[in-house]
Amino acid sequence: MRNEIDLLAAVTVLGVLEQAYFTLQVIYARRKFKISPPETAGHPEFERIFRAQVNCSEYFPIFISLLWVAGIFFHQGTAAACGVLYLYTRFRYFHGYALAAQGRLGPLYASARLLWLLVGLAVAGLLAHFLLLPSSPWALAWPLRLLNAW
DSSP states (O other): HHHHHHHHHHHHHHHHHHHHHHHHHHHHHHHHHHHOOOOOOOHHHHHHHHHHHHHHHHHHEEEEEEEEHHOOOOOOOOHHHHHHHHHHHHHHHHHHHOOOOGGGGGOOOOOOOOHEEEEEEEEHHHHHHOOOOOTTTOOHHHHHHHHOOO
């Protein structure tokens, strides 16, 4: 069982560590610009760092849910690869946004595409699970069986 979810677990832990890193960046920015909680306004650089962290936190539950559903019902390796790429684009998003608001756009679009890809993989895996029996003569069944054989 563990070898069927080990990549998903590794990407999940990596994602949690990334979220912790983003949170630490907000703490450092609060100290640098002397902005005490619960204040969220102040120096423009602090506001960009704060918004980047909040935005990444807002999307994290969506990402984790899709990662696990796609990984369990479609293919663990494919979902984990998409997950690592997603985390990389969010890292670039965070640092791009911290420098300038326009710096977030390219990585934002890339991370959105990866989330939509995970949605597609999750839906395809769930459809295959519920609609395709192992003895199904459907033409779509054989590629899905090949993916499960990896």
